[in-house]
Amino acid sequence: LASQRLDEGRVHVLESHLSYRIALRTFSAMESRAVLGLPDAYTLPSAPGNGYLKTDTSTLIRFRAAYVSAPHRATTVSASRAAASRQVAAFAAGYMAPTLPPSVDHADQQPDVSDANPPGKPLLQIILDRLQGEGPPAHQIWLPPLANPPTLDQLLPPLAPDPEHGLVPLSRPDRSELSVPIGIVDRPFDGLRDLLMVDLAGGAGHVGVVGAPQSGKSTLLRTLILSLALTHTPRQVQFYCLDFGGGALGGLADLPHVGGVASRLDVDRVTRIVAEVSGLLTARERLFADHSLASM
Template identity: 30%
Template sequence: MNNRWDRPYPEGLRLPIGAQDSGPALVLDLNSAADGGAGPFGLVIGARGSGKSEILSVVALGLALGNPPEQVNLLLGQGREGSALSGIENLPHVIGHCVANDRDDSEVDFFHVVESEIIRRREIVPAGGDFRACRLPALVIIIDDADSFGGEDTISAIVGLVDRVGHAVGAQLLISVGDLIGPAADRGAVASYRICLEALSANGSRQTGEIPDADDLPDTAGHGYLRLADGSVTRFRAPHTSYSVHTKCVPEEVAGSGVALPVALSAVLTDRHATYARVAEIRRRNGMKKDPADVFPNLSGGFDFAPFHRIGDVGDLDVKYRWRRKPYRDRLRVPIGVADNGTRVVLDLKSPAGSDSAPIGVVTGFSGSGKSQILMSAVLGLVVENPPEQVSILLGQVVVQQTFNQIEELPHIIGFYPELSSQMIEPELWEPSGIAAEGDIFDVIDNEITRRWDVVRAAGDFRSFVGYAEAVDARRPPIPRLPALVIVIDDVDQILVFSEENRAKFSKVLDRIDRLGSVVGVHLLCSASDLHSFQDAVEAVRTYRIGMKQFSPRASRQIVGIPDAYDLPEYQNYGYIRTAGGTVTRFQAPTSSYRVHSNRIAEEVEGCGVFLTTALSSILARYHSNLVHDPHSWPDEG
């Protein structure tokens, strides 16, 4: 994979899409004409069942196999569920994915994503400049079944954007349609290349590829013609991607059934990208020309969560020792990474008065920069070192099967919103758990702050949660035990951007946590692409901020006060943290997205291991369950 991903741009945008009738592979060059390619806009045209989705899948997977995410990004749009694009949305190269029939306004949302990304690129690339000199990856926008994706205005607007500024900002567009009749003919007029699959008639073939033979192509999907801007036409047959493979690297849902090829490749490339990122960083730091994997054979096990937290075999985790009772001053301190000087960067979530901390943390960065890894590392670090009686966690994520699904079994979780986007639109369809079932996440947080305030005030005149917790530890009756509450929300901006009501509720929550969080033991940590949708609310409260790789120097200044987060390495887990007092530190966070092997943890597929997050959740839940049933086994005072 290192050799595949070491090709220079623009060679990486040249990929085989099938075999010619004469035998050799047919190579499609997606680069713009100015770079000697066929881009920036291609059409795949053919009748239903002719293989249009397969062609798009071949292109997407070919780009991912031939380029690292730092060199090529993908934006995917589907007009319907179940196309061949399904399954590749988890590639590390994908920065956005939309299925049009998810919601009535989904195609509009997708256009805004495309427009925002192109505007961002135009702000970075100077007039007359080259996007490659600005270290921007190429952007390939792929839309399947554009006929049903949305209104003609939506698709035409995307085509117009790419046609006008695509070459300047490194954007390419490839869409599939059934024909070029009516308004769709305008798209054909600006297409720089066409792939014509089986047409319904000779007339339809001429309209799509200006050749009459497409209606005589075999019924088998994948046969077609490639017509370039110079008028050259080549007949070819594309490979299939819609089949299952068997590999020990990816667990099978049903034993013996295999795994869909796109799903398997997405999993393998995601794991490989983590290693590739470490290789690239070692090269950068040491000016190495030799592959660091040859010098450091254990590189793939590098900066991972378990060794960072001094965990050997996860199955042998000494939970009793980790959860031993500590003085409150030693609780709620969680390391999130390592600074350039080798020291640990530690978050103190207690945010005591007069300290350099704050009860609110905001993590920003573009997709793939490692925002979710920061949140996951903080959560796992807390639960490994603190029992549920000392720390409770409320989780929220925008999209189901996103960040936190593998840890919802943790005994610390008192509420989980698995799909906040659906909750805000169709509350009757979402399936929250714990206190999340009581309603809207911002209302639940507001009510919980009020409940805790009543408990703390009834117990005495405590000026901080530190004093309350120390009184509980001193066993001064009748003070009830009240665990600290850490609220973690991933991609919070996505539920704020289109809703004034949500922004108002979020602003109220920020204000109450800022004023009362250190008294009632409530802390908020959230992530967002940027501060655009809630900057005023954030500026009005005390926060610490973590800036991962940013869209622009200006975005970096907004989040951490300096432009340097724009120049961070273009892969996950590097960032700057700015404390409430203004101190800025560059650091690298560990990754938790990997599999572990242990004789004490059952594997779904032998030899594949278990995700670290799943393993830790299972171990801690099992230990806590035994603890509840046998209170005498509670860890001794430490």
């Protein structure tokens, strides 16, 4: 509760909830008594920063606040160590002739400006810089903002070449599952980040990507294909791509999982891919019927 003018009725209502009180110079003794219970704040000097801190019913501490938003002023030295050392004579038992006073080197009296605190830097920033790294860090309530999109090697377990399956995650227990990560979901109110998983098993096998131009539709499709290719063998997943957009899927044509990629200009290849997929569906329907299989 902070204000220039306090309503005494509100202060009395909050009496049991106030653990300490701070009062600068007040306009009247009545206002000081309303905050501190004493008129002392009214008699403070008019210089800014003078105030009282009351922590309990009997402790009243007077203080002088410091202005920490002004530029920091570096300290100066009156004489350097070299000038001071010339005035020190070694102790001896013999006779020592008097000497002339040492000459003062004006170059040694220049202000000692520290490079760590350049002129114009606020005092508050210098204090914060010196406090940084001291003591145990406080618990971070908010996670840092999401910057660059994560790569698949960050979303998946560590990758390593396998003699049978190629480059695959080491700790993936079951390669027959069709659940793969494609991104990160930020949950700031829970202080957590979860993997954005896509489950293509059973009836969830159809995926639709909708977005405006240059919104990342092709990037999402490439991520989904590569995530499935890293976690499955070509015998488990295959891709046939009709790329009628900007040609972003053409870079996946060399994957062993990709049966073919055709653009809108490759009319014959488009026809061949559609016929290949249609024949594959017909063969599977016949195979399912022969073996009495209900679904994949």
